[in-house]
Amino acid sequence: MAEEILINFTPMETRVAVVENGMPQEIYVERASRRGIVGNIYKGKVVRVLPGMQAAFVDIGLERAAFIPVDELVGAEAQTAQGNRTSVPIAQVIREGETLLVQVTKDPIGSKGARLTTHLSIPSRYLVLMPHNDHIGVSQRIDDADERERLKTLMEQLMSESALAEGSGGFILRTVAEGASELELRTDIDFLRRLWKNLQQKITTASVPSIVYEDLPLHMRALRDMAHADVERIRIDSRETYQSAVEFAQILVPEIIEKIEYYPGERPLFDMFNVEEEMQKALGRKVELKSGGYLIFDQTEAMTTVDINTGGFVGHRNLEETIFKTNLEAATAIGRQLRLRNLGGIIIIDFIDMTDPDHQRQVQRTLDRVLEKDHAKCKVTGVSELGLIEMTRKRTRESLEHVLCEPCPVCQGRGSVKTPETVSYEIFREILRQHRAYDTESYLVLAAVSVVNYLLDEASDHVAELEAFIGKTIRFQAETLYSPEQFDVVLR
Incomplete structure (x- = not known):
């Protein structure tokens, strides 16, 4: 599967597209005026504790106070007499006016403030450092049991070495760590431990509220998180960004340096790969299928709904076969559109009703297979009594529509106007x-x-x-x- 990463840079905005077999699959947009804050670490102040909700609000210097539930507080877990884990009352863990070191797990979205955790994690190329944990974990996306065991054993050996034993902290091996060598893992451990040591010094002198650690800009995150072995090329249309990307790769991801290319062409990079057109389509409700059917996407505050219609597709055999083929094509298209539009939260898919249980299973298997490529965590339920498939997709950043658009001033977001x-x-x-x-x-x-x-x-x-x-x-x-x-x- 030929995969490329395209990076379009301007001083106002950075855009990244992941292209597979010539088709854009994911699009990320970051504007200089309002960069996302997921992954940032803040020294904040607890402004309100809500015992009834088992949560608290923390001032981290943003317009709205951020929200932290008790489950995201270090030391908030207790063991019951039966051996089960449970959360202690939040009032026993924190109090108003207390200083708290927190990390953002979800950007402010709509009217909701940012979501926080005190379970800090700092990513590098192959590893994620967890300063308050001594656990060694392996990404669930690494399926090979032997490889999982090899990586875990290797990490235990490296962490037990005297040269690396300084300082506490556990690690999670990321998906890209599959096949990583001892030297590569050792380099990442060294890098993360040095970074955390510097952060600790900064935290002691930082004022409240203030930011103490900021995640990398989008083009560098793309190199760190998206550039894996299957990526053939990384094209960048800005010479300065290309040079900074090469310098960054030399330090953290030297194996991808040869894949990074400067694109000097007269034709815009995103035009050449049809990304601009796909972005415009991703902002519309309707998605045409090759068969003649179509999908309708509707985003609301509570959930996203997807409706499938046969449209102009009449099939060649019978109605059930027509419906089955439309639903199969729709399942593949939906997986791509969820990534392209960066839709998250609850998603309800209304496939056309199928009477054959085998057809239902095949459509769901197709959807599951397509979602396996998704970087965001997805959970799909079976077909409900009403013929709907319910799923969730982890949302950490705003959808493409929310980044690029605002509610219509004429209809106030209703999507219709009076006659x-x-x-x-x-x-x-x-x-x-x-x-x-x-x-x-x-x-x-x-x-x-x-x-x-x-x-x-x-x-x-x-x-x-x-x-x-x-x-x-x-x-x-x-x-x-x-x-x-x-x-x-x-x-x-």
């Missing part, structure tokens, strides 16, 4: 209201062009009846800058 007929009747009611309250000779109605056209054409009879009823003249004036729902009734 000219509805607005016309509202105008009639407003005229009657003013007629009862004020004495005037005539009325001037200011409204959008479509509404005025409707009043002078289809509703002209109603206007004449209203004039006769109130005994006043009504005139209309089209305002090109008015939204479809906006109008004013002026007394003359």
Whole structure:
């Protein structure tokens, strides 16, 4: 599977696209004015403890206080008489006014503040350092049992060596650590321990609230987290960014240096690989399938829904076969769209109803297989009684739509506006209201062009009846800058 990473850099914005077999699969956007804060470590102050919610709010210097549940506090776990783990009351763990070292696990999204943890983790190329834990873990995405055992044994040996034994802390071996050598792991351990030692010195002198550790910018995170053995090329269209990427790779990921290329072409990098067009499509509700069917994506505050329709696809055999083929194609497309749009949280998929249980199983297996490529953690349930597939996808950053768009000022995010007929009747009611309250000779109605056209054409009879009823003249004036729902009734 040919895979490339494209990095488009401007001083205002960095964009990264992961392209597989010529098709964009993932798109990340980071703007200089509002970089994401996931992974940042802050020295914060507890401003409110909520015993009823077993959570607290922490001031880390942002506009909104951040939220931390009791499960994310180090030392908040106790063991029951039966040997089970349980959380102790949060009031016994922290109190208001206390200083707390926290890490952001989820960006502020919508009206919600950032989500925090005190279980700190600092990533490098192959490892994640956990300063408050002595555990050695291996990524679940490394399936080979022998490789998992090799890596764990190797880490135990390296951590027991006197040269590396200084300082506490455990490690998690990341997915890219599969096949890593002893030297590569040793280099990562050294790097992370030095970094943590420097951070500890910074933490002691930092004020409250303040940031003490900031995650890497997007183009460097892409090199650290996305560049694996299957990546053939990493193309960068900025010479300065290319040079800084090479310098960064020499320190942390020397094996990918030969894959990094500077792209000097006249044609924009994202145009050449069709990324711009795919980004525009990813902002729309409708996704066309090759068969003629289509998907409809709707993002709401609570969840994302996906509806599948056969559209123009009529099939060649029978209805059940047509539905099955459409659902199979849709399952593959949905997996890609979730990554492309960076959709997270609860996702409800309404596949077209299938009567054959074997068809249902095959569609779900196809969806599961596609989601295996996803970097975000996904959990899929079976087909419900209503024929829906419910799933969750871990969300740490805003979706592509939320990064690039804002709610429509005309419809206020409803996705629809009132018809000219509805607005016309509202105008009639407003005229009657003013007629009862004020004495005037005539009325001037200011409204959008479509509404005025409707009043002078289809509703002209109603206007004449209203004039006769109130005994006043009504005139209309089209305002090109008015939204479809906006109008004013002026007394003359």
